[in-house]
Amino acid sequence: xxxxxxxxxxxxxxxxxxxxxxxxxxxxxxxxxxxxxxxxxxxxxxxxxxxxxxxxxxxxxxxxxxxxxxxxxxxxxxxxxxxxxxxxxxxxxxxxxxxxxxxxxxxxxxxxxxxxxxxxxxxxxxxxxxxxxxxxxxxxxxxxxxxxxxxxxxxxxxxxxxxxxxxxxxxxxxxxx
Numbered sequence: 751x752x753x754x755x756x757x758x759x760x761x762x763x764x765x766x767x768x769x770x771x772x773x774x775x776x777x778x779x780x781x782x783x784x785x786x787x788x789x790x791x792x793x794x795x796x797x798x799x800x801x802x803x804x805x806x807x808x809x810x811x812x813x814x815x816x817x818x819x820x821x822x823x824x825x826x827x828x829x830x831x832x833x834x835x836x837x838x839x840x841x842x843x844x845x846x847x848x849x850x851x852x853x854x855x856x857x858x859x860x861x862x863x864x865x866x867x868x869x870x871x872x873x874x875x876x877x878x879x880x881x882x883x884x885x886x887x888x889x890x891x892x893x894x895x896x897x898x899x900x901x902x903x904x905x906x907x908x909x910x911x912x913x914x915x916x917x918x919x920x921x922x923x924x925x926x927x
Contacts, residue, residue, distance in 0.1 A: 751774065751775075751776045751888075752776060752778075752779055753767065753770070753771050753776050753777070753778050753779065753829050754779045754780075754820055754823045754824045754827065755778060755779070755780050756780075756781070756816050756817065756819070756820045757780055757781050757783055757816055757819065757820075758816055764812050771916045773786075778828065779823050780823075781816075781819035781820060781822070781823050782801075783793060785798045785800055785801045785802075786798060786799070786800050786815070786897055787800075788812075788815060788818065789804075789915045790809075790876070790893070791812065792881060793808065793810050793852075793854065793860075793862070793878065793879070793882070794808075794810070794854065795808045795810065795900045796810075796811075796812070796815055798818075798820060801815075801822075802810055803836050803839055803840070804840075805818065805822075805839075805843050806843070806844045806846070807843055807844070807846070807873075808844060808845070808846065808847060809847065809848055809852065810852040810854070810875050810878040811847065811851075811852055811875075811877065811878045813874050815856070818843050821839070821843065822839055822843075825838075831867070847905065850863050850864065850865035851864060851865065851866065851871075852864050852875055852878045852879070855893070860882065862879060866903075867895075867899065867902065867922050868899055868900070869900045869903050869904045870901070871904075871906065872903075872905060872907075873904075873905035873907070874898045875908070876884065876908050876911075879908075880911075880917045883911045883912070888911065888913045889911070889912040889913055890913060890914045890915075890916070891908055891909070891912045891914070892899065892910075892915075892918060893905065893915065893916075893917060893918065894917065894918040894919055894920040894925065894926070895920070895926050896920070896922065896924040896925060896926060897925065897926040897927075899922055899926075901926055917922055
């Protein structure tokens with residue numbers, strides 16, 4: 751059997767994955783960044799070339815490229831049993847959406863919805879919208895978080911970069927007031 755792992759994992763995660771692979775006599779597959787070239791990236795998606803094939807992601811965020819490399823490698827493994835063409839993979843990646851994760855609700859005016867719920871999600875959101883912040887556009891943010899999350903660490907980069915931040919209380923017993 752084979753195990754496909756994403757690139758950029760923390761070393762401790764790789765140690766667990768490698769140990770599990772060894773214990774199960776599996777083969778570890780990790781996408782090779784040497785064969786990756788990002789040709790375009792903005793709020794509306796990313797185009798990239800991986801191992802001579804060109805792909806388009808409709809979702810926002812550089813982290814989505816790493817996710818899709820994992821998908822591509824997993825599909826290549828599955829292709830040994832099922833018939834999955836490169837065109838099928840390209841179409842699946844292009845049409846894939848993740849509602850409420852840096853989701854563009856409107857282009858004019860630009861309105862973005864993000865339901866990230868932890869520090870990693872907040873950082874991914876900040877990195878995705880940084881383009882707007884860098885262009886000098888006025889940016890307003892509305893946000894609510896759970897009290898048991900790393901609220902300050904999660905929101906600090908965003909709050910210090912936007913023109914106005916409005917805090918709301920989510921309808922959840924764990925919500926921060």
